[in-house]
Amino acid sequence: MNLQQVQELDANYYMNTFGQRTPICFTEGKGITLTDTEGKKYQDFFAGIAVNCLGYGHPRLVEELKDQVEKLTHISNVFYTENQARLAEMLVNNSCLDRVFFANTGAEANEGAIKLVKKYFVEQGKAEKREIITLKNSFHGRTLATVAATGQEKYQKPYLPLLEKFVHVEVNDCAALTDAVNENTAAIMVELIQGESGVLPLTEEFVATIEQLRKEKDLLLVVDEVQTGIGRTGKLFAYEWYGIEPDIVTLAKGLGGGIPIGAFLAKDSVAAAFHPGDHGTTFGGNPLSARAGLVVLDELLNNGVLKNAATVGAYMQETLSAIESEKIEQVRGKGLMIGVVLSQPIAKAVGGALRDKGYIVGVVGDKVLRLVPPLIITKDDVDGLAEALKDVLGKDEIK
Numbered sequence: 001m002n003l004q005q006v007q008e009l010d011a012n013y014y015m016n017t018f019g020q021r022t023p024i025c026f027t028e029g030k031g032i033t034l035t036d037t038e039g040k041k042y043q044d045f046f047a048g049i050a051v052n053c054l055g056y057g058h059p060r061l062v063e064e065l066k067d068q069v070e071k072l073t074h075i076s077n078v079f080y081t082e083n084q085a086r087l088a089e090m091l092v093n094n095s096c097l098d099r100v101f102f103a104n105t106g107a108e109a110n111e112g113a114i115k116l117v118k119k120y121f122v123e124q125g126k127a128e129k130r131e132i133i134t135l136k137n138s139f140h141g142r143t144l145a146t147v148a149a150t151g152q153e154k155y156q157k158p159y160l161p162l163l164e165k166f167v168h169v170e171v172n173d174c175a176a177l178t179d180a181v182n183e184n185t186a187a188i189m190v191e192l193i194q195g196e197s198g199v200l201p202l203t204e205e206f207v208a209t210i211e212q213l214r215k216e217k218d219l220l221l222v223v224d225e226v227q228t229g230i231g232r233t234g235k236l237f238a239y240e241w242y243g244i245e246p247d248i249v250t251l252a253k254g255l256g257g258g259i260p261i262g263a264f265l266a267k268d269s270v271a272a273a274f275h276p277g278d279h280g281t282t283f284g285g286n287p288l289s290a291r292a293g294l295v296v297l298d299e300l301l302n303n304g305v306l307k308n309a310a311t312v313g314a315y316m317q318e319t320l321s322a323i324e325s326e327k328i329e330q331v332r333g334k335g336l337m338i339g340v341v342l343s344q345p346i347a348k349a350v351g352g353a354l355r356d357k358g359y360i361v362g363v364v365g366d367k368v369l370r371l372v373p374p375l376i377i378t379k380d381d382v383d384g385l386a387e388a389l390k391d392v393l394g395k396d397e398i399k
């Protein structure tokens with residue numbers, strides 16, 4: 001099919017939730033290169049929104065998934081699954097958490113984490129502790145509870161009143177956070193680098209305030225690492241940058257390298273609040289998605305991909321920061337999660353011009369380019385993007 005034919009089908013049969021999509025339909029990928037229906041090639045700095053950490057057509061991932069599809073793709077969690085057990089072990093051995101539950105998406109992982117927080121305090125006879133503090137401009141997912149957790153009115157408005165109550169506090173405002181905590185506060189839930197709202201890191205001071213409140217106020221810290229986790233920031237988990245140990249961490253996106261899988265991990269003392277029947281899933285952690293997770297983690301930890309993300313990520317920060325243009329206000333983020341903040345509301349125009357040149361980048365609002373490429377990119381790939389960006393920003397019509 002060509003692009004127009006796919007667009008017609010989409011217009012006739014798909015619910016109109018994505019509006020006017022970017023007019024490209026990709027058909028295949030290799031490394032960080034994507035090809036569309038018209039045969040045009042693109043260098044991908046978006047990775048399916050921070051998902052395809054091993055790029056496209058990764059030989060080992062392809063081989064192992066083929067093998068797994070031939071053997072067994074899905075079986076019920078009524079039974080034991082070796083890949084699931086091994087992936088749980090690998091996540092625990094490489095994190096500060098003790099127990100894992102596998103879901104299918106980020107929202108589902110967060111939903112499970114929210115249930116676990118509530119159950120933890122119910123088990124202690126403190127059912128009144130059910131308020132969770134999240135941050136303004138945060139993004140935690142599209143289910144009803146995670147929409148309520150998300151600190152952005154536009155996602156909530158059509159669904160008011162929401163089932164769950166969350167208190168939303170301004171990002172990096174230590175006083176506001178301290179004021180928001182009361183005796184009913186059960187948890188603080190944060191992204192350490194807010195992804196959907198333009199790659200905005202929490203300050204060290206703000207995280208120190210969270211740590212102080214944790215010590216004093218009998219509350220849990222849930223870190224949503226759906227986007228920042230699995231090597232995206234140059235460390236396996238973003239919490240490592242801040243030297244903290246959350247009580248619960250949620251994951252998805254990169255974990256399956258493109259195969260849907262989510263997870264929430266918790267300290268033993270917290271995970272113990274879940275008893276048989278308290279939570280469950282049909283698909284979560286099935287043999288196929290868990291096999292993908294095993295390959296991804298092994299590639300990251302034992303085959304140099306995590307190190308590459310750190311090295312090339314630092315290089316990308318440096319290279320983009322060195323671009324001399326009054327149209328760039330700031331380059332921020334960590335590892336291969338970078339936001340280029342523009343000084344004028346030209347992000348859409350810049351993203352479009354880069355696309356014309358064969359580069360796919362994310363655009364957040366009017367002013368931010370979001371770069372979350374596959375973790376296997378090279379310095380040469382970065383140089384290519386930097387040249388293209390320089391060229392686009394130099395054009396008088398981009399204003």
Ligand SMILES: Cc1ncc(COP(=O)(O)O)c(C=O)c1O
Nearest residue numbers: 105106107139140141195226227
């Ligand atoms: C930080 C964060 N949490 C949760 C989600 C929701 O994940 P999913 O779309 O897999 O449900 C996202 C998705 O962008 C995210 O960035």
